[in-house]
Amino acid sequence: MRTxxxxxxxxxxxxxxxxxLREHSGNVLIIAQPWRIELSLALAVLLxxxxxxxxxxxxxxxxxxxxxxxxFRSWRGLRAQKRDHELLETGWINVLExxxxxxxxxxxxxxxxxxxxxxxxxxxxxxxxxAHHLGEYDRRDEALAVARNTAGNEPRLKEAxxxxxxxxxxxxxxxxxxxxxxxxxHTVSSRHLNATRLLLRAYRQxxxxxxxxxxTRLLLRxxxxxxxxxxxxxxxxxxxxxxAAGLDGFxxxxxxxxxxxxxxxxxxxxxxxxxxxxxxxxxxxxxLEAALNVKPDTRLLNAYSQCPPDQVARRLNKAETWxxxxxxxxxxxxxxxxxxxxxxxxxxxxxxxxxxxxIRSDVRIHALLGNLYDRLGRNEDAMKHWRLASSxxxxxxxxxxxxxxxxxxxxxxxxxxxVEAMAEAQPIERTAPMAASAADYFDSEADANQxxxxxxxxxxxxxxxxxxxxxxxxxxxxxxxxxxxxxxPHGRDRD
Numbered sequence: 001m002r003t004x005x006x007x008x009x010x011x012x013x014x015x016x017x018x019x020x021l022r023e024h025s026g027n028v029l030i031i032a033q034p035w036r037i038e039l040s041l042a043l044a045v046l047l048x049x050x051x052x053x054x055x056x057x058x059x060x061x062x063x064x065x066x067x068x069x070x071x072f073r074s075w076r077g078l079r080a081q082k083r084d085h086e087l088l089e090t091g092w093i094n095v096l097e098x099x100x101x102x103x104x105x106x107x108x109x110x111x112x113x114x115x116x117x118x119x120x121x122x123x124x125x126x127x128x129x130x131a132h133h134l135g136e137y138d139r140r141d142e143a144l145a146v147a148r149n150t151a152g153n154e155p156r157l158k159e160a161x162x163x164x165x166x167x168x169x170x171x172x173x174x175x176x177x178x179x180x181x182x183x184x185x186h187t188v189s190s191r192h193l194n195a196t197r198l199l200l201r202a203y204r205q206x207x208x209x210x211x212x213x214x215x216t217r218l219l220l221r222x223x224x225x226x227x228x229x230x231x232x233x234x235x236x237x238x239x240x241x242x243x244a245a246g247l248d249g250f251x252x253x254x255x256x257x258x259x260x261x262x263x264x265x266x267x268x269x270x271x272x273x274x275x276x277x278x279x280x281x282x283x284x285x286x287x288l289e290a291a292l293n294v295k296p297d298t299r300l301l302n303a304y305s306q307c308p309p310d311q312v313a314r315r316l317n318k319a320e321t322w323x324x325x326x327x328x329x330x331x332x333x334x335x336x337x338x339x340x341x342x343x344x345x346x347x348x349x350x351x352x353x354x355x356x357x358x359i360r361s362d363v364r365i366h367a368l369l370g371n372l373y374d375r376l377g378r379n380e381d382a383m384k385h386w387r388l389a390s391s392x393x394x395x396x397x398x399x400x401x402x403x404x405x406x407x408x409x410x411x412x413x414x415x416x417x418x419v420e421a422m423a424e425a426q427p428i429e430r431t432a433p434m435a436a437s438a439a440d441y442f443d444s445e446a447d448a449n450q451x452x453x454x455x456x457x458x459x460x461x462x463x464x465x466x467x468x469x470x471x472x473x474x475x476x477x478x479x480x481x482x483x484x485x486x487x488x489p490h491g492r493d494r495d
Contacts, residue, residue: 305335312343
């Protein structure tokens with residue numbers, strides 16, 4: 001646009017000058033003794049313009065010749081700068097592609113030849129990263145020192161060098177060295193989000209969960225961290241803080257949480273454990289129930305099923321309401337079975353555990369069934385489920401018999417206790433408890449003693465699901481007034 005403007009301006013000026021000269025014809029007389037020169041006005045104007053153009057051209061040529069050495073030095077500097085940029089670009093590309101050996105060679109060459117501050121700092125940081133990935137920590141520290149010394153007091157270069165060094169120290173599990181570099185950055189500008197993220201990583205390595213919680217909150221408010229990652233960090237850090245603070249500092253930490261955070265599994269477990277340790281089982285149950293209403297987590301169900309007998313009735317009622325929404329949840333069925341065993345409700349406990357086992361063959365379920373059958377005096381069933389528990393837990397190693405030496409005779413070992421001999425010398429009387437099913441139910445204590453060990457008759461194998469509807473349980477729950485739960489049918493187990 002400017003070119004067109006000046007072109008039109010010159011053309012208009014020329015046309016105007018031509019019109020003026022045509023309208024005002026005259027002569028120009030130049031007298032310089034002994035010469036007398038007479039020219040027309042138009043020719044005189046043209047000669048003046050031509051002289052100006054020639055003089056301007058001559059002066060520009062002279063200036064170009066005089067500035068030759070400086071221009072040559074500038075050209076050489078530009079060529080060197082272009083070469084340095086090419087080496088820096090190649091080095092960074094090799095670092096990003098994982099070709100660390102080639103990258104370190106190119107960047108080391110660049111560090112030796114460049115005199116530009118920014119280029120030298122960037123090359124030093126790139127070479128340090130390449131050496132770090134190669135495991136050459138001495139060369140890495142050397143390159144970092146060059147970058148820090150070259151950066152001087154330039155704020156942005158100093159921050160870049162400190163951030164890169166701190167990140168590599170964290171990769172090497174050196175959080176204290178990283179903190180020394182990152183804390184000044186976080187103090188000067190709390191909006192340095194990358195430094196804040198690295199600080200969070202350092203405090204996680206140091207297990208400083210108070211600072212982890214604070215920095216996670218800060219990054220979450222500024223949208224600098226993924227929400228799922230932030231929730232996980234809050235869950236882990238708060239659970240650790242609760243365990244460290246104990247019941248005395250529980251309220252301060254608990255009141256600082258949002259409602260949805262209080263139902264996270266790790267937080268709910270830690271809070272419930274504090275109340276359980278203090279004997280406040282009812283409050284612990286409420287905390288677990290709030291979390292289980294959101295999601296029936298396996299760990300929460302396991303903790304919920306561990307309670308004293310006086311809490312069994314309330315927790316059974318609550319768990320059975322969850323079962324209506326999750327009828328095929330194996331962990332929930334196992335928790336119900338465990339609660340029934342704690343309350344000595346053998347029939348419902350057996351049925352819940354068998355239903356859970358059909359969904360998932362779990363070590364804990366087999367172990368609970370083994371304990372239940374052992375309590376009922378059904379030794380074969382108990383041994384069967386204990387064997388299944390051990391097989392689910394893992395394949396036991398096969399011990400090969402040595403053919404070189406015979407087995408050692410330990411009969412003379414004074415520390416050896418002969419259990420079989422003790423059993424023969426003092427027979428242990430074992431009384432089988434009342435069975436959970438109608439077939440194994442005894443009308444009197446005499447009938448129960450008649451079936452006591454060692455003359456106990458084999459007990460029938462477990463019934464089918466249809467026969468379980470005939471089960472009833474007469475064993476009371478210690479410490480529980482069953483009259484308060486009259487809405488629950490005591491004569492029949494329920495799904």
